[in-house]
Amino acid sequence: MSTIDLSCRVGDLTCKNPLIAASGTFGFGREMSRFFDLGVLGGVVSKGVTVKERRGNPPHRIAEAPGGMLNAVGLQNPGIEKVIKEDLPWLIKQDTKVIVNAAGDDLGDYVKLAEALNGVGIDAIELNLSCPNVKTGCMAIGSEPALIEEVTRACKEIADVPIWVKLTPNVTHIGDMAKAAEAGGADAVSLINTLLGMRIDIRTKRPVIRNNTGGYSGPGVFPVALRMVHECFKAVNIPIVGLGGIMSAEDVVEMMLAGASAVQVGTATLLDPYTMPTMIEALPSVLESIGATSVSEIVGQMRPW
Amino acid sequence: MSTIDLSCRVGDLTCKNPLIAASGTFGFGREMSRFFDLGVLGGVVSKGVTVKERRGNPPHRIAEAPGGMLNAVGLQNPGIEKVIKEDLPWLIKQDTKVIVNAAGDDLGDYVKLAEALNGVGIDAIELNLSCPNVKTGCMAIGSEPALIEEVTRACKEIADVPIWVKLTPNVTHIGDMAKAAEAGGADAVSLINTLLGMRIDIRTKRPVIRNNTGGYSGPGVFPVALRMVHECFKAVNIPIVGLGGIMSAEDVVEMMLAGASAVQVGTATLLDPYTMPTMIEALPSVLESIGATSVSEIVGQMRPW
């Protein structure tokens, strides 16, 4: 019906549309396949995977906030070996791009994960240098440009697929983090991971989340995510995958105008498992309404004052 | 009726209750006096004042976001001289504490403002080291611990009233900023100012706000504000004035449990001018419901897991 071209490119990777499921809100995809054929999506990023199995944090892991939620799951996952054996084979068979979100405590972990993923048949690795809910690695690495560059370079040397670096928004200068990833050879940066937040149960005087703090996501973070995507767009030449609070096809367009070559959808899926197909269905008419004939032509087309 | 003691202390300053109007959403108080007697409030922080008159940013200055709003007013104000002559005399006559929010481009500006405010009869100065909507000063200073300390110390040497330092949340380690203020001799830190954000009008492809970026405030920032208040509470010994997204008496209690000795209310007033009296009326019963007999006893009483 519509003649709008939805295909988009993130470096060498071409996706059928710019909607990629974000890490941690889509499992390893299989649970979602009862809702729809994953082939409708541009791509799927797996739950964060670590070298060894992780049990994750004790409950409560979730708290609510106006315009969003906090989580501190703590990277519960079966470990890379099991994921490669039991989860990825199914996911790779789906007609969509598969990106594995890799999380570690230190450089060695990231290297091990990149090595293990060689030859598995995925389309990219997303280095999670930004999870705020674990004690070591991740966000600690992701707020130090030198560490970002080092980890990225090491993985880039080993991996046989593109490396995306996922950045934390809990930093003063996000552009510097993107530059460090670029310097390390990253094929793309994805942002934002969650904002570090907290909620207290006033009755028990306890933090609602057992981990005390949690990562804040949802529409309440959208303005921050959009600003940071645009800052990175100005700072680096590698493509940007934009996420954080995207709830509608209009938000997708707004994020791409700010400079994102593709987007990821996280929390919105939790509220309605059909959210991503709904956005994909709505996207052509939103693009038409602003006079665009393809999705790729709008990337970074925001005109600052 | 209720026997709950609402009085609270921020250092040497005693307020009749912990609800202080935040800067920039209460003008210089006079516009609000048609709604209620300012004597019901714990205190009022003035709009940000600069050495010279400022015209502010061109419109649009406001954008909406789910769970909040963005603003880039750009510190429109008549300049310190006129404020002292025309605005403060009225405000000081009200039966509430008066804090002047002072904003500058550099150390010299802050010193001039502190000097000018000597003997005027206000109760404290809040150094705005955090406004994200002006090109120089403010947030640039507020993200550098050394500069925070320097500006604070210089003002502290001159001023005849307590110095509060208002911090920006757009930093990696908020605790370090609070420590710098403490090292400079600050009597209190107040936080958070707004999160730097952006919105784009997808039809015009222009940022909704003429300034391109704006400061994000409202309930959507509450979890971040709460987490940062608690981080500062752990980092320093001076009192903390907590703000960011407070919308109800329950939020006041949550913020104080996290470590705030008093709170400020900003954006909520824009949605309903009677918000602060409503919160003050509701506060005793909320405190009662958690078994407290005074507001001061709950400060920092959150029990981390």
Place this chain on the structure above:
Amino acid sequence: MMERKYRHDATITKVDHLDEDNVFLTLNAPELSELSKPGQFVELETSQFLNRPFGVAICDKKAGTVGIGVRKVGKGTKEIFEYKAGDKATLFGPFGYGFSISEKTSRAYVIGGGTGIYPLLFLLQELKRAGIKTYTGCGFQSLTHALMIDDFSHISDDYLTACEIGEADVSGTAVDALAELYERHGQSDGTIVYACGPIPMLKAVNAWCEENGIDAECSFEARMGCGFGVCRGCAIPVIRDGQPTYDRCCVEGPVFRRGVVDWEGL
């Protein structure tokens, strides 16, 4: 509990859908109707974050009701469009500096465009009560977009609809209607133009008034944070003491004398 004079928990008593995009709501809000003056506005709560400003379009102090006309343009007004009689609505106001009706005013040209016409109804009501002759011109894209013609022609001493497309009293803009009305009724001491509508229309009204040496009061719109003067979000460029600066649309406005407005800066 403290009195809340400017807060109104109203009931919607009547909903008139004027066309596919415009609705006229009548609200039962006695204190609000008691306080309101023409040109002032209210802030209406919706499920959107900020309240939405609308000019008071009708005010029946006896019945204790006010009316507002709302055009569906975005999320908030889309929600308002679905309101039904009996629904509750929270409003704040009235706010702002309205139209001034001077003792010296003898005749008034009342010019509206688009949704700018709504608040003019209330103005016309008060002008009539003050015994002032009113000549009204409303401009629309086309006749199918024209609104409330009957109400306006009924209350005005002369009324013209102007449309750029299709057949109307005047083919052209609201300012062409103004010119035609002026042609018919001329001026005398105490002639004034009242205008409310989109910026291009106001600019054209201003230019025409400049040329013809007539004073005008123009009602502006601006994105508002609060609506009552504390946030400085609603900047309108003006000239004060010869210097360009920003007034607050919600306090010094929404109605400005054309002389203070910084028309270049708009």
Place this chain on the structure above:
Amino acid sequence: MMERKYRHDATITKVDHLDEDNVFLTLNAPELSELSKPGQFVELETSQFLNRPFGVAICDKKAGTVGIGVRKVGKGTKEIFEYKAGDKATLFGPFGYGFSISEKTSRAYVIGGGTGIYPLLFLLQELKRAGIKTYTGCGFQSLTHALMIDDFSHISDDYLTACEIGEADVSGTAVDALAELYERHGQSDGTIVYACGPIPMLKAVNAWCEENGIDAECSFEARMGCGFGVCRGCAIPVIRDGQPTYDRCCVEGPVFRRGVVDWEGL
């Protein structure tokens, strides 16, 4: 447009306020009622950010309706408490692993506490249909807090209300009711306990079952992000392969065999 099998835009057909805090909603949602099994739950949209999980309490596949019982505890349920017949509601589901009804089951002890009783109604309906004898005990704070006694006693082969305060069939907890029922009806091959209620009650049920060598299926609650297995928010401590780990309340649960639950870790 793609089919949305697990999304239901339902209409509320009936609202029964059971007491000041509890409401029973009947919703017209044919596909949902077609799919639902006892112990499964739905996620109900409200104006709060996350959806709210409720066990399916009644399921009339012929009428195409489901029922849920809701207790007012916070913001979301306060909103639900105000729903009126005719209102629309969006639900997702059914989700989760429900109670299993085995061919071998001969008699079932059904134990509920607080809002945990609601999903047991649907279970009792299916147990009855399968010809299994049911002995039901529901525990409440006091008799004034007791809910749906008629419905439960009507559908069960034996029914006892237990209250810690005041006069009831059993003075004590739901587990005391269980003991009393067991006293009366004993066990045979294929006896099972089904339980749904607060953690302390489930712990007591587990301890009692341990002692008496009877198996149990217990339905748990956990804060949920999604309700369908992708966020890992809803952790329930279990023992798998001898190791403590976390299962998902929404996929492996909400109903767990008592043997897999890490009762110490709760």
